[in-house]
Amino acid sequence: MDLVEMKRDHRAFAIILTFCVMFAFWMLLSAWTVYLVEPYDLFVVSSKGILAALIVTFLTYEIFVPNRGENVLLKMQRFIPYLGWELWQIYLATIDVTKRVFGILEVDPRIIEFDTTLRSDFALVTFGNSITLTPGTITIDIEPEKGRYIVHAIAKEPADSLTVDQIMQKKVGYVFMEE
Amino acid sequence: MLAIDVVSTVFLALGAFFMITGTIGLLKFPDFYTRLHATGKCDTLGQILVIIGCMIYEGFTLITIKLLMVSAFYLLVGPAGTHALMKAAYVTGLPVWKKGDKRM
Numbered sequence: 153m154d155l156v157e158m159k160r161d162h163r164a165f166a167i168i169l170t171f172c173v174m175f176a177f178w179m180l181l182s183a184w185t186v187y188l189v190e191p192y193d194l195f196v197v198s199s200k201g202i203l204a205a206l207i208v209t210f211l212t213y214e215i216f217v218p219n220r221g222e223n224v225l226l227k228m229q230r231f232i233p234y235l236g237w238e239l240w241q242i243y244l245a246t247i248d249v250t251k252r253v254f255g256i257l258e259v260d261p262r263i264i265e266f267d268t269t270l271r272s273d274f275a276l277v278t279f280g281n282s283i284t285l286t287p288g289t290i291t292i293d294i295e296p297e298k299g300r301y302i303v304h305a306i307a308k309e310p311a312d313s314l315t316v317d318q319i320m321q322k323k324v325g326y327v328f329m330e331e
Numbered sequence: 332m333l334a335i336d337v338v339s340t341v342f343l344a345l346g347a348f349f350m351i352t353g354t355i356g357l358l359k360f361p362d363f364y365t366r367l368h369a370t371g372k373c374d375t376l377g378q379i380l381v382i383i384g385c386m387i388y389e390g391f392t393l394i395t396i397k398l399l400m401v402s403a404f405y406l407l408v409g410p411a412g413t414h415a416l417m418k419a420a421y422v423t424g425l426p427v428w429k430k431g432d433k434r435m
Contacts, residue, residue: 180396243376246375254352291414302421304364
């Protein structure tokens with residue numbers, strides 16, 4: 153099998169997969185109850201859904217099924233526990249801000265810069281969003297070539313947890329295999 | 332039925348509490364950056380708790396899945412919006428409040 157044929161195969165696979173997912177999504181959102189109430193009207197009802205799914209498919213199949221990518225399944229498997237940890241961090245972040253609003257902890261803001269080992273787009277975006285969701289820190293700017301982050305921290309301890317402990321950076325590096 | 336009412340009310344009340352906390356922080360904190368901290372963090376959890384309360388009240392139907400999608404979308408968009416405002420302020424050179432300065 154030569155390269156051109158492989159590319160065509162990949163394209164067909166991407167289009168079919170995208171169409172199936174989009175049509176299932178449309179069914180889930182708008183046609184579920186209709187099918188239960190009027191089963192005889194199936195084709196007329198679903199033709200609109202097929203049309204909508206086709207349009208979306210041809211606009212987005214290149215983005216939806218990316219061309220390259222290694223160990224995608226392993227990365228997804230590692231990503232799910234990370235998501236649970238992130239939800240717990242959101243809870244802690246809100247408690248932290250609540251304490252600062254009511255004056256239990258002090259407000260002492262500062263801007264910090266640090267370098268990371270992350271390079272791919274997806275890892276950079278995930279780490280940036282995670283910084284914003286975890287207690288006391290918000291991402292201001294990212295320089296992708298060096299993996300450098302500029303972060304606004306509301307006090308000294310949240311800043312230290314990013315620059316000294318680096319727990320979250322190790323977790324993201326483990327998920328995306330870029331340690 | 333009563334148990335469902337009680338649990339969903341607890342979730343809704345907690346969500347409302349965190350939203351109000353965020354608003355108090357917005358008024359109380361000293362400068363633009365710290366104010367964004369208050370709204371950006373508290374709104375995320377408040378929104379999720381309110382949506383969970385609605386899900387429990389409604390029971391398991393199709394609406395549950397739609398509400399779950401709304402909350403997942405909010406988790407993606409909330410940090411992005413906060414980050415955009417932060418970066419705009421930083422690039423235009425808004426000074427950062429240090430401890431001991433007077434309020435802006």
